[in-house]
Amino acid sequence: MRPVRIHDSLTGDLLPLEPREGNKVGIYACGPTVYGRIHVGNARPFVVFGILRRFLEAAGYDPKLVSNLTDVNDKIYAAANAAGVGSSQLAEEMGSLYKADTDALGIGRPDAEPLATGHIDEIITLIADLIEGGHAYEAEGDVYFSVRSHPAYGELSHRDVDQMDQGEGVEGASLKRDSLDFALWKATKEGEDTSWDSPWGPGRPGWHIECSAMAEAELGVDFEIHGGGSDLVFPHHENEQAQTAAARGKPLARIWMHNGMVRFGEEKMAKSVGNVLLLHSAIEDHGRDAVLIWLLGGHYRQPLSCTDERFAEAKARIQRIREVARRIEPGASPEGLAHYRERFMDSLADDFNTPAALAELFGWVRDANRDGGTIGGDDLQAMLEVLALENLLEEPTGDGPDSAALDLLTERETARQAKDWAEADRIRDELLSMGWTVRDGDNGPELVPAQ
RNA sequence: GGCGACGUGGCCGAGUGGCUGAGGCAAAGGACUGCAAAUCCUUCCACAUGGGUUCGAUUCCCAUCGUCGCCUCCA
Numbered sequence: 162m163r164p165v166r167i168h169d170s171l172t173g174d175l176l177p178l179e180p181r182e183g184n185k186v187g188i189y190a191c192g193p194t195v196y197g198r199i200h201v202g203n204a205r206p207f208v209v210f211g212i213l214r215r216f217l218e219a220a221g222y223d224p225k226l227v228s229n230l231t232d233v234n235d236k237i238y239a240a241a242n243a244a245g246v247g248s249s250q251l252a253e254e255m256g257s258l259y260k261a262d263t264d265a266l267g268i269g270r271p272d273a274e275p276l277a278t279g280h281i282d283e284i285i286t287l288i289a290d291l292i293e294g295g296h297a298y299e300a301e302g303d304v305y306f307s308v309r310s311h312p313a314y315g316e317l318s319h320r321d322v323d324q325m326d327q328g329e330g331v332e333g334a335s336l337k338r339d340s341l342d343f344a345l346w347k348a349t350k351e352g353e354d355t356s357w358d359s360p361w362g363p364g365r366p367g368w369h370i371e372c373s374a375m376a377e378a379e380l381g382v383d384f385e386i387h388g389g390g391s392d393l394v395f396p397h398h399e400n401e402q403a404q405t406a407a408a409r410g411k412p413l414a415r416i417w418m419h420n421g422m423v424r425f426g427e428e429k430m431a432k433s434v435g436n437v438l439l440l441h442s443a444i445e446d447h448g449r450d451a452v453l454i455w456l457l458g459g460h461y462r463q464p465l466s467c468t469d470e471r472f473a474e475a476k477a478r479i480q481r482i483r484e485v486a487r488r489i490e491p492g493a494s495p496e497g498l499a500h501y502r503e504r505f506m507d508s509l510a511d512d513f514n515t516p517a518a519l520a521e522l523f524g525w526v527r528d529a530n531r532d533g534g535t536i537g538g539d540d541l542q543a544m545l546e547v548l549a550l551e552n553l554l555e556e557p558t559g560d561g562p563d564s565a566a567l568d569l570l571t572e573r574e575t576a577r578q579a580k581d582w583a584e585a586d587r588i589r590d591e592l593l594s595m596g597w598t599v600r601d602g603d604n605g606p607e608l609v610p611a612q
Numbered sequence: 613g614g615c616g617a618c619g620u621g622g623c624c625g626a627g628u629g630g631c632u633g634a635g636g637c638a639a640a641g642g643a644c645u646g647c648a649a650a651u652c653c654u655u656c657c658a659c660a661u662g663g664g665u666u667c668g669a670u671u672c673c674c675a676u677c678g679u680c681g682c683c684u685c686c687a
Contacts, residue, residue: 173616193687206687236685319615320683368685390687391617397686421617422681431686458636459625463618464680474624474637481636484650508626517626520635527635530651582646589648600649609650 162221165510167386168462170394170417171317171402175512178222179415180385186217186224187384189376189414191393192274194231194368195255196240199262200437201452201467202390202423202430208453209420209461209513210388211268212548216509219547227379228271229372230256232278233365238353248354249278262440267449268549273379277371281357284366284374287408288345288359296407300336302348302362306369306400308341311407317417318395343400345370369400376413377405387414391421391462392429421464430467438467450550451475457515457548478523480612482545482553485526487609489538489554494529501525502540509547518544562608566597570606573599 165178180186190210193203210226217224232252241248256276264270277284288304291297296310308314308322315322325341344367349356356363366374376384382405389398398417405413422429425436443452455475459465494502501521508517522544529536538554545551562570569588576584589599597608 191687194685199687203687209687234685318682321614324614325683388687391681392686394616395682396684420687422687424680427679429681429686433686463625466624470637471624477638478636487650514626516624516636517634520626523635527652531653533651577646580646586647598649601645602650607650 163506163510165217165220165222166512167416167418168512169415170391170419176416178385180222181381181383184222186222186386187380188214188224188226188386188388189372189380189384190226190228190271190387191372191389191397192228192230193259194234194236195252195259196237197255197432198258198439198441200423200430200432200439201443201456202437204263204266204440204452205423205456205461205465206388206390206420207263208266208268208456211266211271212457212515213386213388213513214271215268215547215549216506216513219543220506220510225273225380226271227273227275227376229275229277229375230259231368231371232256232276233355234277234368241354242352252278262444265441265444265449266453266549267552268453275375275379277366277375278355280371280375280378281366283378284370285346285357285359287374287377287404288366288370290408291345291404294408296404297345298338299361300338302346302364303336303344304346304361305337305342306345306404306407307339308343308403309339311403313406314341314403315399317402318399320395320399343367343369343396345404369397370404372397373401373404373408373413376401377409382409382413383411384414386416386418388418388420391419394419420461421459423467424464425467429464443472447472447476448479450479450553453548453550454478454519457519460516461513478519479550479553481523481526482550483557485529485541486538486554488529488535489541490535492537492539494537494540495532498525498528498540501528502544505544505547515548518548522548557610559610562597566592566595566608569595570599570608574606 162184166175167178169176178186188210190206193199214224214226237248237252241251244251288297291306292299297304297306322341346359346361346364347367348362348364356365402413424430425438428434428436430437451472455471458475501524505518505521508514508521525540542551542554545553569592573585573588576588592599593611596611598611600607600609
Protein backbone atom coordinates (compact mmCIF):
# COMPACT_ATOMS: atom_id res chain seq x y z
CA MET A 162 0.00 0.00 0.00
CA ARG A 163 1.28 3.39 -0.97
CA PRO A 164 1.17 5.86 1.94
CA VAL A 165 -1.59 8.39 1.36
CA ARG A 166 -2.25 11.67 3.10
CA ILE A 167 -5.51 13.57 3.01
CA HIS A 168 -6.53 16.91 4.41
CA ASP A 169 -8.88 16.58 7.34
CA SER A 170 -11.35 19.39 7.91
CA LEU A 171 -11.68 18.62 11.61
CA THR A 172 -8.02 19.00 12.54
CA GLY A 173 -7.05 21.13 9.56
CA ASP A 174 -4.06 18.87 9.01
CA LEU A 175 -2.91 16.40 6.41
CA LEU A 176 -3.63 13.04 7.99
CA PRO A 177 -2.20 9.69 6.96
CA LEU A 178 -4.80 7.27 5.72
CA GLU A 179 -4.83 4.53 8.34
CA PRO A 180 -7.30 1.71 7.71
CA ARG A 181 -9.00 0.10 10.67
CA GLU A 182 -8.43 -3.28 9.15
CA GLY A 183 -5.93 -4.44 6.58
CA ASN A 184 -6.16 -2.39 3.43
CA LYS A 185 -9.89 -1.71 3.63
CA VAL A 186 -10.92 1.90 3.26
CA GLY A 187 -14.50 2.90 3.91
CA ILE A 188 -15.58 6.12 2.22
CA TYR A 189 -18.93 7.76 2.75
CA ALA A 190 -19.70 10.64 0.42
CA CYS A 191 -22.95 12.50 0.83
CA GLY A 192 -25.07 12.17 -2.27
CA PRO A 193 -27.87 14.39 -3.48
CA THR A 194 -31.39 14.97 -2.36
CA VAL A 195 -33.33 13.72 -5.35
CA TYR A 196 -35.86 16.39 -6.19
CA GLY A 197 -34.46 17.60 -9.51
CA ARG A 198 -31.72 16.83 -12.00
CA ILE A 199 -28.21 17.39 -10.79
CA HIS A 200 -25.89 20.13 -12.01
CA VAL A 201 -22.15 20.03 -12.52
CA GLY A 202 -21.61 21.29 -8.98
CA ASN A 203 -23.37 18.22 -7.66
CA ALA A 204 -21.22 16.14 -9.97
CA ARG A 205 -17.99 17.32 -8.38
CA PRO A 206 -18.14 15.12 -5.26
CA PHE A 207 -19.34 12.21 -7.37
CA VAL A 208 -16.22 12.58 -9.50
CA VAL A 209 -13.81 13.45 -6.69
CA PHE A 210 -14.74 10.46 -4.57
CA GLY A 211 -15.27 8.16 -7.53
CA ILE A 212 -11.79 8.88 -8.85
CA LEU A 213 -10.35 8.78 -5.33
CA ARG A 214 -11.75 5.29 -5.10
CA ARG A 215 -10.00 4.33 -8.35
CA PHE A 216 -6.75 5.83 -7.15
CA LEU A 217 -6.88 3.98 -3.83
CA GLU A 218 -7.41 0.75 -5.70
CA ALA A 219 -4.38 1.45 -7.86
CA ALA A 220 -2.44 2.31 -4.70
CA GLY A 221 -3.09 -1.10 -3.18
CA TYR A 222 -6.10 -0.40 -1.01
CA ASP A 223 -9.50 -2.05 -0.98
CA PRO A 224 -11.91 0.87 -0.98
CA LYS A 225 -15.64 0.72 -0.42
CA LEU A 226 -17.40 3.86 -1.56
CA VAL A 227 -20.84 4.52 -0.17
CA SER A 228 -22.90 7.38 -1.51
CA ASN A 229 -26.43 7.84 -0.32
CA LEU A 230 -29.55 9.25 -1.92
CA THR A 231 -31.74 11.35 0.28
CA ASP A 232 -35.18 10.41 -0.93
CA VAL A 233 -37.34 11.93 1.76
CA ASN A 234 -37.22 15.53 2.96
CA ASP A 235 -38.85 18.94 2.76
CA LYS A 236 -37.51 19.78 -0.67
CA ILE A 237 -38.97 16.64 -2.13
CA TYR A 238 -42.37 17.30 -0.60
CA ALA A 239 -42.32 20.85 -1.91
CA ALA A 240 -41.24 19.85 -5.41
CA ALA A 241 -43.74 17.01 -5.55
CA ASN A 242 -46.59 19.22 -4.44
CA ALA A 243 -45.64 21.82 -7.00
CA ALA A 244 -45.56 19.19 -9.72
CA GLY A 245 -48.72 17.52 -8.51
CA VAL A 246 -47.14 14.11 -8.13
CA GLY A 247 -46.52 11.86 -5.18
CA SER A 248 -43.31 12.57 -3.30
CA SER A 249 -42.09 8.98 -3.43
CA GLN A 250 -42.82 8.89 -7.14
CA LEU A 251 -40.83 12.08 -7.69
CA ALA A 252 -37.94 10.80 -5.59
CA GLU A 253 -37.90 7.59 -7.56
CA GLU A 254 -37.91 9.37 -10.91
CA MET A 255 -35.21 11.79 -9.89
CA GLY A 256 -33.18 8.99 -8.38
CA SER A 257 -33.24 7.20 -11.71
CA LEU A 258 -32.25 10.34 -13.56
CA TYR A 259 -29.44 10.90 -11.07
CA LYS A 260 -28.08 7.47 -11.83
CA ALA A 261 -28.43 7.97 -15.56
CA ASP A 262 -26.75 11.38 -15.43
CA THR A 263 -23.84 10.15 -13.36
CA ASP A 264 -23.54 6.94 -15.38
CA ALA A 265 -22.82 9.18 -18.33
CA LEU A 266 -19.66 10.31 -16.55
CA GLY A 267 -18.36 6.81 -17.09
CA ILE A 268 -16.38 6.50 -13.88
CA GLY A 269 -18.37 3.61 -12.44
CA ARG A 270 -20.85 3.59 -9.60
CA PRO A 271 -20.23 3.68 -5.87
CA ASP A 272 -20.13 0.28 -4.19
CA ALA A 273 -23.32 1.05 -2.33
CA GLU A 274 -26.00 3.69 -2.81
CA PRO A 275 -28.35 3.40 0.13
CA LEU A 276 -31.70 5.13 0.27
CA ALA A 277 -32.86 6.93 3.37
CA THR A 278 -36.23 5.25 3.05
CA GLY A 279 -34.48 1.91 3.00
CA HIS A 280 -32.93 2.49 6.42
CA ILE A 281 -35.82 3.69 8.54
CA ASP A 282 -35.30 0.90 11.08
CA GLU A 283 -31.66 1.78 11.63
CA ILE A 284 -32.57 5.44 11.89
CA ILE A 285 -35.24 4.75 14.53
CA THR A 286 -32.83 2.60 16.49
CA LEU A 287 -30.18 5.29 16.43
CA ILE A 288 -32.65 7.93 17.57
CA ALA A 289 -33.88 5.67 20.37
CA ASP A 290 -30.30 5.17 21.51
CA LEU A 291 -29.78 8.91 21.59
CA ILE A 292 -32.91 9.41 23.68
CA GLU A 293 -31.83 6.71 26.07
CA GLY A 294 -28.43 8.27 26.44
CA GLY A 295 -29.94 11.64 27.25
CA HIS A 296 -28.85 13.27 24.01
CA ALA A 297 -32.29 13.62 22.48
CA TYR A 298 -35.86 14.23 23.56
CA GLU A 299 -39.33 13.79 22.17
CA ALA A 300 -41.76 16.67 21.85
CA GLU A 301 -45.22 16.20 20.40
CA GLY A 302 -44.13 13.58 17.94
CA ASP A 303 -40.90 15.31 16.99
CA VAL A 304 -37.54 14.25 18.33
CA TYR A 305 -34.69 16.71 18.76
CA PHE A 306 -31.01 16.31 19.36
CA SER A 307 -29.84 18.16 22.43
CA VAL A 308 -26.80 20.04 21.22
CA ARG A 309 -25.67 21.11 24.65
CA SER A 310 -25.63 17.52 25.83
CA HIS A 311 -22.66 16.96 23.56
CA PRO A 312 -19.75 19.20 24.61
CA ALA A 313 -17.73 18.50 21.48
CA TYR A 314 -20.41 20.04 19.29
CA GLY A 315 -18.81 22.56 16.93
CA GLU A 316 -15.49 20.76 16.67
CA LEU A 317 -15.83 19.95 12.99
CA SER A 318 -16.96 23.34 11.75
CA HIS A 319 -14.84 25.17 14.33
CA ARG A 320 -17.69 27.06 15.83
CA ASP A 321 -18.23 28.01 19.41
CA VAL A 322 -21.68 26.92 20.54
CA ASP A 323 -22.05 29.98 22.73
CA GLN A 324 -21.35 32.26 19.80
CA MET A 325 -23.93 30.69 17.59
CA ASP A 326 -26.79 32.86 16.55
CA GLN A 327 -29.52 32.47 19.12
CA GLY A 328 -32.04 34.33 17.02
CA GLU A 329 -34.89 31.93 16.59
CA GLY A 330 -37.33 32.25 13.73
CA VAL A 331 -40.48 34.05 14.67
CA GLU A 332 -42.84 31.50 13.21
CA GLY A 333 -44.65 29.98 16.15
CA ALA A 334 -43.41 28.54 19.37
CA SER A 335 -40.67 26.01 18.80
CA LEU A 336 -40.82 22.62 20.38
CA LYS A 337 -37.07 22.77 20.88
CA ARG A 338 -35.75 23.16 24.38
CA ASP A 339 -32.78 25.03 22.98
CA SER A 340 -32.72 26.92 19.73
CA LEU A 341 -29.50 25.13 18.76
CA ASP A 342 -31.21 21.75 18.80
CA PHE A 343 -32.06 20.12 15.52
CA ALA A 344 -34.65 17.57 14.45
CA LEU A 345 -33.95 13.85 14.33
CA TRP A 346 -37.54 12.83 13.69
CA LYS A 347 -40.33 14.98 12.32
CA ALA A 348 -43.96 14.19 13.00
CA THR A 349 -46.04 14.02 9.86
CA LYS A 350 -47.43 17.37 8.81
CA GLU A 351 -50.05 18.44 6.39
CA GLY A 352 -49.04 18.08 2.76
CA GLU A 353 -46.68 15.20 3.45
CA ASP A 354 -47.79 12.03 1.74
CA THR A 355 -45.26 9.61 3.20
CA SER A 356 -44.72 8.61 6.79
CA TRP A 357 -43.35 5.78 8.88
CA ASP A 358 -44.42 4.47 12.23
CA SER A 359 -42.10 5.09 15.12
CA PRO A 360 -42.16 4.99 18.92
CA TRP A 361 -42.97 8.71 18.71
CA GLY A 362 -45.82 8.39 16.27
CA PRO A 363 -45.95 8.61 12.48
CA GLY A 364 -43.31 10.76 10.88
CA ARG A 365 -40.10 10.73 8.93
CA PRO A 366 -36.42 11.13 9.65
CA GLY A 367 -34.49 14.38 9.73
CA TRP A 368 -31.80 14.83 7.14
CA HIS A 369 -28.75 14.56 9.36
CA ILE A 370 -29.68 11.36 11.15
CA GLU A 371 -30.18 9.56 7.83
CA CYS A 372 -26.53 9.82 6.98
CA SER A 373 -25.34 8.79 10.43
CA ALA A 374 -27.51 5.70 10.25
CA MET A 375 -26.70 4.75 6.67
CA ALA A 376 -22.98 5.31 7.09
CA GLU A 377 -22.94 3.13 10.18
CA ALA A 378 -25.03 0.45 8.48
CA GLU A 379 -22.68 0.26 5.52
CA LEU A 380 -19.30 1.01 7.06
CA GLY A 381 -19.57 0.84 10.84
CA VAL A 382 -18.25 3.77 12.85
CA ASP A 383 -14.79 5.28 13.00
CA PHE A 384 -14.46 4.56 9.29
CA GLU A 385 -11.72 6.03 7.18
CA ILE A 386 -13.08 8.90 5.09
CA HIS A 387 -16.25 10.93 5.19
CA GLY A 388 -16.67 13.28 2.28
CA GLY A 389 -18.96 15.78 0.71
CA GLY A 390 -19.16 19.36 -0.45
CA SER A 391 -17.70 22.04 1.81
CA ASP A 392 -21.16 23.53 2.12
CA LEU A 393 -22.15 20.48 4.14
CA VAL A 394 -19.63 21.02 6.92
CA PHE A 395 -22.17 22.96 8.90
CA PRO A 396 -24.67 21.97 9.94
CA HIS A 397 -24.97 18.61 8.17
CA HIS A 398 -21.65 17.00 8.98
CA GLU A 399 -21.34 18.68 12.33
CA ASN A 400 -24.66 17.12 13.26
CA GLU A 401 -23.78 13.72 11.85
CA GLN A 402 -20.57 13.72 13.81
CA ALA A 403 -22.37 14.78 17.01
CA GLN A 404 -25.11 12.17 16.63
CA THR A 405 -22.77 9.26 16.11
CA ALA A 406 -20.26 10.35 18.71
CA ALA A 407 -23.02 10.86 21.29
CA ALA A 408 -24.70 7.55 20.54
CA ARG A 409 -21.68 5.34 19.94
CA GLY A 410 -18.88 6.94 21.89
CA LYS A 411 -16.72 6.89 18.82
CA PRO A 412 -16.16 9.39 16.03
CA LEU A 413 -18.07 8.77 12.86
CA ALA A 414 -15.03 9.03 10.61
CA ARG A 415 -11.27 9.46 10.83
CA ILE A 416 -10.84 11.93 8.02
CA TRP A 417 -13.33 14.57 6.92
CA MET A 418 -12.68 15.39 3.29
CA HIS A 419 -14.52 18.29 1.68
CA ASN A 420 -14.55 19.43 -1.91
CA GLY A 421 -14.79 23.09 -2.88
CA MET A 422 -17.69 24.63 -4.71
CA VAL A 423 -18.15 24.95 -8.44
CA ARG A 424 -18.58 28.59 -9.31
CA PHE A 425 -20.63 30.06 -12.05
CA GLY A 426 -19.49 33.61 -12.57
CA GLU A 427 -18.45 34.88 -9.18
CA GLU A 428 -20.95 32.83 -7.24
CA LYS A 429 -21.39 29.30 -6.09
CA MET A 430 -23.46 27.25 -8.49
CA ALA A 431 -26.67 26.35 -6.71
CA LYS A 432 -30.22 25.54 -7.50
CA SER A 433 -31.33 28.17 -5.02
CA VAL A 434 -29.35 30.82 -6.91
CA GLY A 435 -30.59 29.50 -10.23
CA ASN A 436 -27.18 29.69 -11.93
CA VAL A 437 -26.84 26.03 -12.77
CA LEU A 438 -25.46 24.06 -15.64
CA LEU A 439 -27.10 20.66 -15.54
CA LEU A 440 -24.74 17.74 -15.77
CA HIS A 441 -26.48 16.09 -18.66
CA SER A 442 -26.40 19.35 -20.64
CA ALA A 443 -22.71 19.80 -19.97
CA ILE A 444 -21.99 16.29 -21.16
CA GLU A 445 -24.12 16.76 -24.25
CA ASP A 446 -22.44 20.06 -25.09
CA HIS A 447 -18.83 19.29 -24.24
CA GLY A 448 -18.51 15.53 -23.99
CA ARG A 449 -17.88 13.51 -20.86
CA ASP A 450 -14.11 13.50 -21.38
CA ALA A 451 -13.93 17.27 -21.27
CA VAL A 452 -16.31 17.50 -18.31
CA LEU A 453 -14.19 15.01 -16.43
CA ILE A 454 -10.82 16.62 -17.12
CA TRP A 455 -12.30 20.00 -16.29
CA LEU A 456 -13.40 18.71 -12.88
CA LEU A 457 -10.00 17.11 -12.29
CA GLY A 458 -8.10 20.15 -13.51
CA GLY A 459 -8.35 21.94 -10.18
CA HIS A 460 -7.46 20.74 -6.70
CA TYR A 461 -10.54 19.25 -5.07
CA ARG A 462 -10.45 21.68 -2.14
CA GLN A 463 -10.35 24.80 -4.31
CA PRO A 464 -13.29 26.48 -5.94
CA LEU A 465 -13.63 25.68 -9.62
CA SER A 466 -15.01 28.03 -12.26
CA CYS A 467 -17.50 26.83 -14.77
CA THR A 468 -17.19 28.82 -18.01
CA ASP A 469 -17.09 28.15 -21.73
CA GLU A 470 -13.39 29.04 -21.73
CA ARG A 471 -12.68 26.34 -19.19
CA PHE A 472 -14.53 23.77 -21.25
CA ALA A 473 -12.71 24.85 -24.41
CA GLU A 474 -9.43 24.38 -22.60
CA ALA A 475 -10.55 21.02 -21.30
CA LYS A 476 -11.37 19.90 -24.82
CA ALA A 477 -7.94 20.99 -26.03
CA ARG A 478 -6.30 18.95 -23.27
CA ILE A 479 -8.36 15.92 -24.20
CA GLN A 480 -7.34 16.40 -27.83
CA ARG A 481 -3.69 16.45 -26.84
CA ILE A 482 -4.06 13.06 -25.20
CA ARG A 483 -5.99 11.73 -28.19
CA GLU A 484 -3.14 12.83 -30.46
CA VAL A 485 -0.48 10.97 -28.54
CA ALA A 486 -2.79 7.95 -28.40
CA ARG A 487 -2.30 7.56 -32.16
CA ARG A 488 1.30 6.68 -31.57
CA ILE A 489 0.69 4.34 -28.65
CA GLU A 490 1.13 0.60 -28.97
CA PRO A 491 0.35 -1.94 -26.27
CA GLY A 492 3.20 -2.92 -24.03
CA ALA A 493 5.85 -1.61 -21.71
CA SER A 494 6.76 2.05 -21.81
CA PRO A 495 10.35 3.25 -22.01
CA GLU A 496 12.20 3.21 -18.70
CA GLY A 497 13.04 6.84 -19.09
CA LEU A 498 9.39 7.83 -18.74
CA ALA A 499 8.62 5.75 -15.66
CA HIS A 500 9.22 8.64 -13.27
CA TYR A 501 6.20 10.46 -14.64
CA ARG A 502 3.92 7.61 -13.71
CA GLU A 503 5.49 7.36 -10.28
CA ARG A 504 5.10 11.06 -9.65
CA PHE A 505 1.57 10.91 -10.97
CA MET A 506 0.76 8.46 -8.18
CA ASP A 507 2.77 10.48 -5.65
CA SER A 508 0.76 13.56 -6.50
CA LEU A 509 -2.51 11.77 -5.89
CA ALA A 510 -1.16 10.28 -2.68
CA ASP A 511 -0.44 13.80 -1.45
CA ASP A 512 -3.92 15.07 -0.70
CA PHE A 513 -5.33 13.84 -3.99
CA ASN A 514 -3.64 16.51 -6.06
CA THR A 515 -5.22 15.86 -9.44
CA PRO A 516 -3.85 18.98 -11.20
CA ALA A 517 -0.32 18.00 -10.20
CA ALA A 518 -1.01 14.45 -11.36
CA LEU A 519 -2.25 15.76 -14.70
CA ALA A 520 0.95 17.76 -15.04
CA GLU A 521 2.94 14.52 -14.75
CA LEU A 522 0.68 12.83 -17.25
CA PHE A 523 1.27 15.65 -19.73
CA GLY A 524 4.98 15.50 -19.01
CA TRP A 525 4.87 11.87 -20.09
CA VAL A 526 2.96 12.88 -23.21
CA ARG A 527 5.52 15.51 -24.17
CA ASP A 528 8.43 13.16 -23.77
CA ALA A 529 6.63 10.43 -25.64
CA ASN A 530 5.99 12.81 -28.53
CA ARG A 531 9.60 13.91 -28.50
CA ASP A 532 10.83 10.39 -29.09
CA GLY A 533 8.79 10.06 -32.27
CA GLY A 534 7.54 6.79 -33.65
CA THR A 535 5.31 4.46 -31.72
CA ILE A 536 5.74 3.95 -28.04
CA GLY A 537 4.64 1.41 -25.45
CA GLY A 538 1.57 2.72 -23.70
CA ASP A 539 1.51 0.92 -20.35
CA ASP A 540 2.39 3.99 -18.32
CA LEU A 541 -0.15 6.19 -20.00
CA GLN A 542 -2.78 3.49 -19.84
CA ALA A 543 -2.25 3.11 -16.10
CA MET A 544 -2.50 6.83 -15.46
CA LEU A 545 -5.57 7.25 -17.64
CA GLU A 546 -7.28 4.32 -15.98
CA VAL A 547 -6.99 5.99 -12.60
CA LEU A 548 -8.68 9.06 -14.06
CA ALA A 549 -11.30 7.01 -15.91
CA LEU A 550 -9.98 8.40 -19.19
CA GLU A 551 -8.52 5.18 -20.60
CA ASN A 552 -11.08 5.40 -23.38
CA LEU A 553 -8.86 8.08 -24.94
CA LEU A 554 -6.46 5.34 -26.00
CA GLU A 555 -9.10 3.46 -27.89
CA GLU A 556 -9.71 3.87 -31.58
CA PRO A 557 -12.18 6.69 -32.08
CA THR A 558 -15.65 5.33 -32.33
CA GLY A 559 -17.63 6.13 -35.42
CA ASP A 560 -16.97 5.17 -38.98
CA GLY A 561 -13.57 5.44 -40.56
CA PRO A 562 -13.13 7.20 -43.85
CA ASP A 563 -15.46 5.86 -46.53
CA SER A 564 -14.27 4.75 -49.94
CA ALA A 565 -15.02 8.15 -51.46
CA ALA A 566 -12.67 9.79 -48.98
CA LEU A 567 -10.00 7.18 -49.50
CA ASP A 568 -10.26 7.59 -53.27
CA LEU A 569 -9.80 11.32 -52.88
CA LEU A 570 -6.77 10.70 -50.73
CA THR A 571 -5.27 8.53 -53.46
CA GLU A 572 -6.03 11.20 -56.04
CA ARG A 573 -4.32 13.74 -53.88
CA GLU A 574 -1.22 11.59 -53.64
CA THR A 575 -1.13 11.31 -57.40
CA ALA A 576 -1.42 15.08 -57.70
CA ARG A 577 1.30 15.57 -55.13
CA GLN A 578 3.63 13.26 -56.97
CA ALA A 579 2.97 15.32 -60.07
CA LYS A 580 3.68 18.38 -57.95
CA ASP A 581 0.23 19.69 -58.81
CA TRP A 582 -0.09 21.50 -55.49
CA ALA A 583 -3.19 23.40 -56.48
CA GLU A 584 -5.06 20.19 -57.17
CA ALA A 585 -3.64 18.52 -54.07
CA ASP A 586 -4.78 21.40 -51.89
CA ARG A 587 -8.17 21.49 -53.55
CA ILE A 588 -8.67 17.84 -52.67
CA ARG A 589 -7.49 18.49 -49.13
CA ASP A 590 -10.13 21.21 -48.79
CA GLU A 591 -12.71 18.86 -50.20
CA LEU A 592 -11.77 16.22 -47.65
CA LEU A 593 -11.98 18.80 -44.91
CA SER A 594 -15.51 19.66 -46.00
CA MET A 595 -16.25 15.94 -45.64
CA GLY A 596 -14.95 16.05 -42.08
CA TRP A 597 -11.41 14.78 -42.60
CA THR A 598 -8.10 16.44 -41.93
CA VAL A 599 -5.16 15.17 -43.94
CA ARG A 600 -1.90 14.60 -42.16
CA ASP A 601 1.19 13.82 -44.14
CA GLY A 602 3.44 11.77 -41.95
CA ASP A 603 6.53 9.67 -42.53
CA ASN A 604 4.31 6.69 -43.28
CA GLY A 605 2.26 8.46 -45.89
CA PRO A 606 -0.92 10.47 -45.56
CA GLU A 607 -3.50 9.80 -42.91
CA LEU A 608 -7.08 10.92 -42.48
CA VAL A 609 -8.16 11.99 -39.03
CA PRO A 610 -11.51 13.39 -38.02
CA ALA A 611 -11.49 17.17 -38.34
CA GLN A 612 -11.86 19.11 -35.11
C1' G B 613 -20.62 40.59 12.83
C1' G B 614 -18.34 35.29 13.75
C1' C B 615 -15.56 31.28 11.48
C1' G B 616 -12.82 29.50 7.18
C1' A B 617 -10.44 29.73 2.43
C1' C B 618 -8.18 32.30 -1.43
C1' G B 619 -5.48 36.41 -4.34
C1' U B 620 0.79 33.07 -8.89
C1' G B 621 2.79 34.94 -15.91
C1' G B 622 -2.31 36.86 -21.59
C1' C B 623 -5.87 32.97 -19.29
C1' C B 624 -6.30 28.53 -16.12
C1' G B 625 -3.65 26.11 -12.38
C1' A B 626 0.16 23.30 -9.05
C1' G B 627 4.08 24.28 -5.78
C1' U B 628 8.35 25.65 -2.74
C1' G B 629 12.12 29.35 2.85
C1' G B 630 17.30 29.93 -1.10
C1' C B 631 19.88 26.06 -6.41
C1' U B 632 14.55 30.57 -8.83
C1' G B 633 9.68 29.51 -11.17
C1' A B 634 5.06 22.23 -12.67
C1' G B 635 1.54 21.40 -16.34
C1' G B 636 -2.42 22.99 -19.68
C1' C B 637 -4.67 26.74 -22.90
C1' A B 638 -3.57 31.05 -25.96
C1' A B 639 0.02 34.07 -28.81
C1' A B 640 4.67 34.89 -31.50
C1' G B 641 9.19 32.90 -33.76
C1' G B 642 11.87 28.51 -35.37
C1' A B 643 12.35 23.10 -36.96
C1' C B 644 9.60 19.58 -39.96
C1' U B 645 6.26 20.12 -44.63
C1' G B 646 5.55 21.75 -51.56
C1' C B 647 2.19 24.56 -48.26
C1' A B 648 -0.44 22.89 -44.16
C1' A B 649 -1.97 19.66 -40.11
C1' A B 650 0.15 16.99 -36.03
C1' U B 651 4.67 17.09 -33.25
C1' C B 652 9.15 19.22 -31.18
C1' C B 653 12.17 23.67 -29.73
C1' U B 654 12.25 28.83 -28.21
C1' U B 655 10.00 33.37 -26.42
C1' C B 656 6.31 36.04 -23.54
C1' C B 657 9.43 34.49 -16.67
C1' A B 658 4.56 35.80 -12.08
C1' C B 659 3.84 35.19 -7.07
C1' A B 660 -2.46 41.49 -4.36
C1' U B 661 -0.31 45.81 -1.20
C1' G B 662 2.45 47.44 3.19
C1' G B 663 5.22 45.99 7.26
C1' G B 664 7.85 42.12 10.21
C1' U B 665 10.84 37.47 11.25
C1' U B 666 15.20 35.54 8.60
C1' C B 667 21.75 35.52 6.10
C1' G B 668 17.64 35.00 2.53
C1' A B 669 10.25 34.99 1.55
C1' U B 670 6.24 34.13 -3.58
C1' U B 671 6.52 30.42 0.41
C1' C B 672 6.31 31.93 7.85
C1' C B 673 3.85 36.15 11.00
C1' C B 674 0.85 40.80 11.26
C1' A B 675 -2.00 44.53 8.90
C1' U B 676 -4.60 46.48 4.59
C1' C B 677 -7.34 45.84 0.12
C1' G B 678 -10.09 42.42 -2.85
C1' U B 679 -12.80 37.76 -3.84
C1' C B 680 -15.38 33.50 -2.29
C1' G B 681 -17.67 29.93 1.16
C1' C B 682 -20.34 28.68 5.78
C1' C B 683 -23.21 30.80 9.81
C1' U B 684 -30.94 28.77 6.83
C1' C B 685 -32.02 24.19 2.50
C1' C B 686 -27.54 23.35 -0.31
C1' A B 687 -22.54 18.85 -3.48
